[in-house]
Amino acid sequence: MDRVKSTFNNMIKSVQYSRFTLQRDEEADRHVEIKLSDDPADDNTEVGQGDCSPSFRPAPQGRNRHMYFLQMMGFLLIFITGYFVAYAIHHRSAVDPVSCGNQSSAVALGDQVVKVVTEKPQEQEVNKVEAPEDVEVRLNWQDIVELLDDKLTSQAFNARLKDFDVPTRLAGSKGDIHQGNLIAEEFKKLALQSWTDVHYVQLQKPDRERPNTVTFGSQIFKPDGYLAYSNTGKAEGKLVYGSYGRPEDLDSVQMMKVELNGSVLLLRAGNLSFAEQVANAEARGAAAVLIYPDLEDYSYVADTALYGHVHLGSGDPYTPGFPSFNHTQFPPTQSSGLPKIPAQTITANMARTLLETIGGPGNRGGVKNITVEVNNVLVNTELHNVFGVIKGVVDPDQYVVLGAQRDAWGKGYARAAVGSSVLLELAKAISEMVKKGGFQPRRSLVFASWSAGEYGSVGATEFLEGYLSSLDKRMCTYISLDGMVWGRGGFIASASPLLESLLENTMKQVQSPLNGGTLYDMVGGTNWEAKVLKPMSVDDPAYPFLAFAGIPSISFHFINPNAKTEAYMYYGTSMDNMDHLNYNTAQRTAEMTLLATQFTGRMALRLIHDRLLPLDVSRYSKVVSKALRKVHRNVYQLVMDGHLKGVDPDWLANAQGSFQRAVANLKITIDQTDLSQDQSCRLLNEKLMSVEQNLLSPYVSIAETPFRHILIGQGPHTLASIAEMNDKKTEELHTLLAYATWNVKGCANAMMSDIWEEDDD
Numbered sequence: 001m002d003r004v005k006s007t008f009n010n011m012i013k014s015v016q017y018s019r020f021t022l023q024r025d026e027e028a029d030r031h032v033e034i035k036l037s038d039d040p041a042d043d044n045t046e047v048g049q050g051d052c053s054p055s056f057r058p059a060p061q062g063r064n065r066h067m068y069f070l071q072m073m074g075f076l077l078i079f080i081t082g083y084f085v086a087y088a089i090h091h092r093s094a095v096d097p098v099s100c101g102n103q104s105s106a107v108a109l110g111d112q113v114v115k116v117v118t119e120k121p122q123e124q125e126v127n128k129v130e131a132p133e134d135v136e137v138r139l140n141w142q143d144i145v146e147l148l149d150d151k152l153t154s155q156a157f158n159a160r161l162k163d164f165d166v167p168t169r170l171a172g173s174k175g176d177i178h179q180g181n182l183i184a185e186e187f188k189k190l191a192l193q194s195w196t197d198v199h200y201v202q203l204q205k206p207d208r209e210r211p212n213t214v215t216f217g218s219q220i221f222k223p224d225g226y227l228a229y230s231n232t233g234k235a236e237g238k239l240v241y242g243s244y245g246r247p248e249d250l251d252s253v254q255m256m257k258v259e260l261n262g263s264v265l266l267l268r269a270g271n272l273s274f275a276e277q278v279a280n281a282e283a284r285g286a287a288a289v290l291i292y293p294d295l296e297d298y299s300y301v302a303d304t305a306l307y308g309h310v311h312l313g314s315g316d317p318y319t320p321g322f323p324s325f326n327h328t329q330f331p332p333t334q335s336s337g338l339p340k341i342p343a344q345t346i347t348a349n350m351a352r353t354l355l356e357t358i359g360g361p362g363n364r365g366g367v368k369n370i371t372v373e374v375n376n377v378l379v380n381t382e383l384h385n386v387f388g389v390i391k392g393v394v395d396p397d398q399y400v401v402l403g404a405q406r407d408a409w410g411k412g413y414a415r416a417a418v419g420s421s422v423l424l425e426l427a428k429a430i431s432e433m434v435k436k437g438g439f440q441p442r443r444s445l446v447f448a449s450w451s452a453g454e455y456g457s458v459g460a461t462e463f464l465e466g467y468l469s470s471l472d473k474r475m476c477t478y479i480s481l482d483g484m485v486w487g488r489g490g491f492i493a494s495a496s497p498l499l500e501s502l503l504e505n506t507m508k509q510v511q512s513p514l515n516g517g518t519l520y521d522m523v524g525g526t527n528w529e530a531k532v533l534k535p536m537s538v539d540d541p542a543y544p545f546l547a548f549a550g551i552p553s554i555s556f557h558f559i560n561p562n563a564k565t566e567a568y569m570y571y572g573t574s575m576d577n578m579d580h581l582n583y584n585t586a587q588r589t590a591e592m593t594l595l596a597t598q599f600t601g602r603m604a605l606r607l608i609h610d611r612l613l614p615l616d617v618s619r620y621s622k623v624v625s626k627a628l629r630k631v632h633r634n635v636y637q638l639v640m641d642g643h644l645k646g647v648d649p650d651w652l653a654n655a656q657g658s659f660q661r662a663v664a665n666l667k668i669t670i671d672q673t674d675l676s677q678d679q680s681c682r683l684l685n686e687k688l689m690s691v692e693q694n695l696l697s698p699y700v701s702i703a704e705t706p707f708r709h710i711l712i713g714q715g716p717h718t719l720a721s722i723a724e725m726n727d728k729k730t731e732e733l734h735t736l737l738a739y740a741t742w743n744v745k746g747c748a749n750a751m752m753s754d755i756w757e758e759d760d761d
Contacts, residue, residue: 139438144609145509147437148601151429157590157597160425164417165578171203171407171452171459172381179406179420180384183449186424187388190431192447197385199462201316201324202378203455204228204309210375212344214290216354217368225305225345226376227274227291228455229317234373235288235342237264239358244268245277250284261285264370266354268294269345270565273539275312275456278343288372289343292351298569302352306345307409307572309454312714313337313706314544315461318378321703323466336704342374383451385459388427390434392443392608394678398474398685399444400607402426402600403460404481405453405541410574414581416453418589419481422597423447429601441608443476453482453541454572461544468549472693473686476615477607478545480555484596486568487560487584488513491523494536495554496546496692496712497623501616502603503554504528510599513558513592519599534566536712547707547714550693552615556599558592560584611681612670615688617751621663624744627711628656630723635737643727647734655744662748687751694747699739710743 139147168175180196187194206212206226214221216239240258243249245267254260265281269291272280281289293306311317316324317335346354357368386406392398404419411417427447433439452458464471477499495503507520507528514522524531536543542553559566568584570576578589585592606614632652638644666687673680696708697717707713715721716732722740725733 141609144433144439144605145602147433147439148429148605149598151432152425152594152597152601154590154594156425157421157593160421161417161578161590161593164420165411165413166417167411169406169408169412169416171454172383173407176407176451177382177384180386180449180451183406183420183424184386184388187386187427187447190388190427191435192388192390192427192431194386194388197387197463197466199316199324199383199385199459199466200326201381201383201452201458201462202318203381203452203458204230204376205379207375207377212375213371213373214344214346214350215371215373216357219353221346221350223305223344223346223350225307225347226374227278227307227343227345228309228376229311229338230278230343230374230376231338231340232374232376233342234371235264236369236371237262237287239264239266239354239368239370240286241266241355241358242281244271245280245289246272247280250280254284262287264288264290264372266290266292266351268292268297269306270294270297270567273537274308274343275310275337275339276538278310278339278341279312279337282339282341286341288341290346290351290354290372291343292346293348293569294351295348297564298348299564300569300573300575302348304347304573304575306347307454308345309456310339310343311335311337311456312339312538314457314538314548315465315706316458317456319462319465321465321701321706323462325466333703335706337706342372344372344374381452383459383462385451385463386449388447390427390431390441390445392441392445394442395682395685396444398476398689399446400476400604401446401448401478402481402604403448403450403478403541405451405457406449407451407454408576409454409572411577413577414483414486414568415571415576416482417578418485418581418593418596419483420449421593422481422484422600423449425597426601426604430605439609441605442611443608445604445608450541456539457541457544460541461548464544464549471549471551473689475549475551476613476685476689478542478551478553479600479603480540480542480553481600482541482555483557483568483571484600485581485585485589485592486557486566487563488558488586488588488592489522490559490561490566491519491532491556492534492559492566493532493554493556494534494540494542495556496552497619498552498615498617498688498692499554500529500533500619502606502614503532503556505614506599506602506606507532509602510595513588513595538707538714543707546692547709547712550696550709552689552692554603556596558596611675611678613685613688615691617663617666617688617691620691621660623711624659625656627719627723628652628744631719631737631740634723634725635733638727638730638733641727644730644733647737651737651741655741655748658745658748662751666751690750691747694750695743697739697743699743710740
């Protein structure tokens with residue numbers, strides 16, 4: 001506004017005005033005529049009488065209104081001309097991006113003006129026009145990326161990784177809380193808004209006085225490892241080998257006429273989470289489960305103990321659906337994902353002894369009973385989640401969250417040290433970009449350090465349960481930093497379809513850890529989806545954000561492509577340490593951590609910088625169509641066979657068509673919208689953010705079925721489950737089909753328009 005005033009004043013000074021006096025005409029009302037020239041030769045100039053200036057004279061009576069109109073038009077013309085000149089000067093300075101070359105400019109940051117000083121070739125100084133101090137200069141994307149890369153170094157990660165290489169970090173321990181306090185202090189030093197979220201949860205731990213035991217004849221094993229949230233007590237049955245415990249593995253056992261009901265299943269770790277393995281065994285009637293690391297899959301020492309949990313869910317299973325803010329208010333309920341049978345890990349050496357007794361894996365079952373006794377106890381534990389925030393300047397109430405697990409069973413180097421290091425280095429880099437580099441994020445960026453991740457993302461899930469209503473239409477994306485570096489030379493990711501395009505574009509911007517090319521080239525270019533994208537499993541740290549809260553989420557991992565398993569084999573063991581991770585990365589852990597940070601940073605900056613959120617709804621169109629076609633085939637066959645009555649398969653076709661039209665309509669709306677308007681962008685972004693949430697089923701209990709997402713969730717409400725229902729569940733199928741159909745239609749309606757703009761047709 002000061003610039004407009006200044007320019008307007010200069011415009012006025014460029015036109016000569018004489019002083020004016022008021023003089024009463026003998027035959028007219030008091031009136032002033034303003035003349036924009038002092039030239040006495042003007043045809044309309046008359047010499048005034050008395051003290052009247054030569055530039056002003058009494059107006060003739062008949063010309064009062066006419067001259068008044070001319071005066072007003074003159075003032076209006078001068079004002080408009082001055083305004084547009086000022087606007088042109090200001091607009092040119094505001095939108096010209098700063099290059100990373102040699103230039104000095106000022107960047108407005110809230111109420112503060114930040115000076116950006118760079119260098120530009122000397123020959124360009126002649127035509128250089130200095131921008132005034134209050135002119136906003138917006139950085140282009142290349143400037144932002146270069147600012148980020150300049151502030152990230154492998155040397156910094158070497159130091160940071162050493163800081164987080166601690167001997168123990170059990171959830172809720174003094175060491176865990178101490179690390180949380182150090183992270184909070186670091187956030188405060190960076191001038192981030194910081195706070196700590198405290199929860200009181202129940203964690204299941206071994207009883208020191210009564211260890212868990214496995215008794216087989218005269219042999220008694222007392223393994224050091226354990227599985228949290230196992231059912232306690234004693235179970236006895238015939239020992240049966242069940243491979244990985246997948247449905248097809250157990251089908252194979254039953255086809256060999258081996259009875260699973262009442263048996264103790266011996267399973268190999270891998271392919272599924274511990275919780276899924278135990279749930280599958282329980283569904284077949286097993287009395288107990290033993291899980292071991294087979295040396296064909298895991299090449300470490302044969303007496304290494306395994307740790308994990310068997311809750312088919314996330315969060316504190318004794319406060320399902322709501323947060324554990326007060327440890328005195330535990331309800332008399334528990335998660336439906338808790339197993340009802342004992343489960344225990346054993347070492348590879350123990351498993352070898354058991355397999356030799358039944359004649360090896362090929363014989364599947366033996367004739368000798370085995371007893372499993374689990375004596376774990378529940379311990380009330382105080383957890384601290386720590387947060388730091390960089391606030392956005394346009395939409396500060398919309399935010400992107402980067403989260404890292406802080407705890408682990410042992411040293412947890414790959415599990416926790418790497419993610420925590422990335423969290424702090426990114427917080428430091430981006431905060432400096434804002435303070436000194438002129439970067440202005442549109443949206444807020446939240447850095448979160450979670451506790452009790454080893455027990456099933458307990459800290460993160462309790463946060464979601466506590467603030468789910470506040471997160472509605474505010475949390476744009478969650479990016480998990482857990483386990484980002486498992487090796488070198490390969491890359492895998494699990495993501496919401498909304499984020500797949502962002503993932504692809506980011507791979508094209510980041511250099512491959514191998515020689516030459518980009519990460520996109522390394523994974524196969526146009527065929528990248530087949531090699532990179534993996535379904536998000538229930539034990540993925542990003543899973544509760546996606547399947548429970550309906551927030552677009554992503555996790556990714558740099559892997560060793562030559563390993564027998566994609567996952568890092570030392571997870572959940574005391575051998576997850578610096579030496580083993582260095583071996584997997586060819587002694588380049590710091591370099592790989594830097595690469596993972598650059599990858600994460602680019603995704604996060606896109607999400608908080610771009611006017612339009614980079615959420616690609618068209619990716620979901622294919623996923624929804626594929627899932628609905630499978631349901632349609634099942635329903636159509638049941639209708640044709642006469643098992644399902646009163647159901648029209650065209651319901652599904654109609655829902656699929658509505659979703660596809662809504663996606664197409666939203667794309668047209670985006671193409672036709674002026675994205676320079678903040679309000680227009682916000683309305684579009686809210687529609688994009690609502691897609692994931694509207695794919696959560698509103699018809700199931702959050703306590704009994706927490707993962708309500710109909711495409712990625714767990715439970716009978718999902719499209720995958722409906723596609724497999726048989727004629728014995730026709731009544732339930734009818735209801736679930738109606739719910740799922742309207743779920744898809746409701747999501748489509750939310751994308752199309754506001755409710756008052758809907759057409760009845």
